[in-house]
Amino acid sequence: MTAANKTGHPLFIICVFILILNDWYLKPVFHNTLTGKLSDFAGLFALPYLLSSLMPKHTLKIHVWTGLLFIVWKSELAEPLITFANSFRIPISRTIDFTDNIALISLLFSYYILKSSFALNIKPILHKALVAASCLAFAATSMPPRENRTFTQIDKVYTFDISKRELVSRLNMVQTREVYKINKGSGKVDFNEDSNVFYFQGSTDTLALLLDYRNIHNGDTIRLKTSVADIMITGDDRKSELKLLTVYKTVPLYSDKDYRTKTIREFEKRIVKRIESYR
Known part of the structure; x- marks a missing residue:
């Protein structure tokens, strides 16, 4: 199954759509625990799924490292990096909440679906559009609109x-x-x-x-x-x-x-x- 076939999976497309909708509309309007958790679940499926579709030989490593980095990101260990970025007015942030680690279950779904034989044939131009939309969604999740x-x-x-x-x-x-x-x-x-x-x-x-x-x-x-x-x-x-x-x-x-x-x-x-x- 090619990378284009994998990115055409309905669940991946839904997760990317959820990320964009959640970070560009739902979070600014509602900004509650649900919107935060929604981004975690969708992001932990879409990010390793996309990277693995582009680098299939490293699927396991990508999923393991995604999980480890997420755990670090949600802990105080990431505070120096965030402070450093914010000092240059790069608006990255996160809330320390260890219950967010429940979203790690999305990694299992991502890994399982990648290993399945399900495939959708999509045109190369649509594949590129999905990759671009995914990058946009990940950027929106990392740097939501903020104010001082x-x-x-x-x-x-x-x-x-x-x-x-x-x-x-x-x-x-x-x-x-x-x-x-x-x-x-x-x-x-x-x-x-x-x-x-x-x-x-x-x-x-x-x-x-x-x-x-x-x-x-x-x-x-x-x-x-x-x-x-x-x-x-x-x-x-x-x-x-x-x-x-x-x-x-x-x-x-x-x-x-x-x-x-x-x-x-x-x-x-x-x-x-x-x-x-x-x-």
Whole structure:
């Protein structure tokens, strides 16, 4: 059975159609758990199916690697790659939800159908059109329409039983850890000793700025690049406070989900809890 015959399978065509419909219409309009799962099931069938039809000798390897990469993608291991891509305004994203791994069953259906004798004869021009439509569908799944949102007037205060100086030191440790993760994934982070700024090679955009305790005064607004937030630090030699003023997040276009609360929780997990954990 030729590649053209395989791409003419009705189930493959349906999955490609579902991907396009879901990512270009259903997700922006409804954006719920069902639309997310729908893309996973359809994508995990269509992607390895298409690649295997083009490279039939590597069918098993393609399906195994697709499954492994999907598991990694749905875990925190992919976070450095996503952060690196987003820093260049490449809008890729995903939600960590291990129940999404249920969709791995689609790999079994894809592999089974490829090994079956069922075939449809389609013209070469239709085969090329299906391949092009598939690539378009996969791109739409990886980079759905998104927009930048700003959540202001949060004014949430976190109190620590440490000095203001120690708070700044721990905050720098948290930022350094974030930068380390990004550099581990890209290997393209540089540091300017004169300005205490981390930045990407070939770029003047600030990735992170290490704070100097001597230059921070009560009431100063500080922009944390690694967590995309504006904060204020106050305190003395015994206690200190971190006030969250504003958070920024790239979210799916037209979504009415409560990203304000979610973004605040992400800040608390990435920054506040790590500050508390350092000794």
